[in-house]
Amino acid sequence: MNQTTSEDIMPEKTSLWIFGYGSLVWKPDFKFRMSKVGYIQGYKRRFWHGDNFHRGDKDMPGRVVTLVEDDDACTWGVAYEVKGTEIEESLKYLNTREAVLGGYITKVVEFIPRDGGHLPHLALVYIATCDNPIYLGPASPEEIAAQITTCRGKTGHNIEYLLRLVQFMRLYCPEVEDEHLFSIEAATLSLMPYMLGSKQAIHAIATA
Numbered sequence: 001m002n003q004t005t006s007e008d009i010m011p012e013k014t015s016l017w018i019f020g021y022g023s024l025v026w027k028p029d030f031k032f033r034m035s036k037v038g039y040i041q042g043y044k045r046r047f048w049h050g051d052n053f054h055r056g057d058k059d060m061p062g063r064v065v066t067l068v069e070d071d072d073a074c075t076w077g078v079a080y081e082v083k084g085t086e087i088e089e090s091l092k093y094l095n096t097r098e099a100v101l102g103g104y105i106t107k108v109v110e111f112i113p114r115d116g117g118h119l120p121h122l123a124l125v126y127i128a129t130c131d132n133p134i135y136l137g138p139a140s141p142e143e144i145a146a147q148i149t150t151c152r153g154k155t156g157h158n159i160e161y162l163l164r165l166v167q168f169m170r171l172y173c174p175e176v177e178d179e180h181l182f183s184i185e186a187a188t189l190s191l192m193p194y195m196l197g198s199k200q201a202i203h204a205i206a207t208a
C-alpha cells in the first residue's frame with residue numbers, strides 16, 4: 001500500500017489566502033508565496049481590542065486592532081497566499097499568535113485586490129469580537145493614545161504597533177483616509193512634547 005504523504009493531504013496546488021490588517025501587515029512571520037495590498041468590505045478597523053501579551057500585560061493591557069462590522073466601511077491591509085504543506089504550518093503558528101495569545105477568531109471574507117488585474121477571492125481573517133474577555137471597546141483617540149503610550153508587552157512597545165500600522169497605510173495605501181488610525185497617531189504624538197514633536201525621534205524609539 002502506498003504511503004500517504006503530506007503532498008497527498010495538502011497538494012502543492014492547494015492555496016489559502018490570509019488577510020492581515022494589524023500586525024500581520026508588517027510582520028506576517030509565516031511562509032507565504034505572494035502578497036497583495038487590498039481591502040475587505042463591511043468591516044472597519046478599530047483599536048478596540050486589549051492585548052495582555054504582545055503589547056501589554058495583565059495589569060496594563062495594550063490596545064491593538066480588530067474588525068467591527070459596518071456595512072458602509074472597508075478595511076485595507078495585505079492578503080498573503082500560503083500553499084501546499086505550508087498551510088498547516090502557518091495556521092498552527094497563527095492559531096497560537098492570534099487565537100491563543102490574542103483572543104482572535106477566524107472568519108472567511110472576500111478580499112478585493114487594489115490591483116485591478118486580480119479578481120476578488122476569499123481569505124481567512126482573524127477578528128476579536130466584543131464577547132472576548134480582553135475586548136476593550138470604543139474610547140476616544142485621546143484615551144486610546146494615553147493607553148498606547150504607557151503599554152509594552154513581550155513583543156514590544158504599543159507605540160511601535162501603532163506607528164508601524166500608520167507607516168504601512170501611508171506607504172502602501174496613501175489614498176486611504178483612515179480617520180480613526182490617524183487621529184490616534186496625532187493624539188499619541190501630541191502626548192510626547194518632550195521629544196520636540198520629532199516624528200523621527202518617536203519612530204526611532206517606538207521601533208527600536
Ligand SMILES: N[C@@H](CCC(=O)N[C@@H](CS)C(=O)NCC(=O)O)C(=O)O
Nearest residue numbers: 020021022023024051054102126155
Ligand atoms: N488579526 C489582525 C491583528 C493582528 C494582531 O495585531 N494581533 C496581535 C495579537 S493581540 C499580534 O499578533 N501582535 C503581534 C505584535 O504586536 O507584533 C491582523 O490581521 O493583523
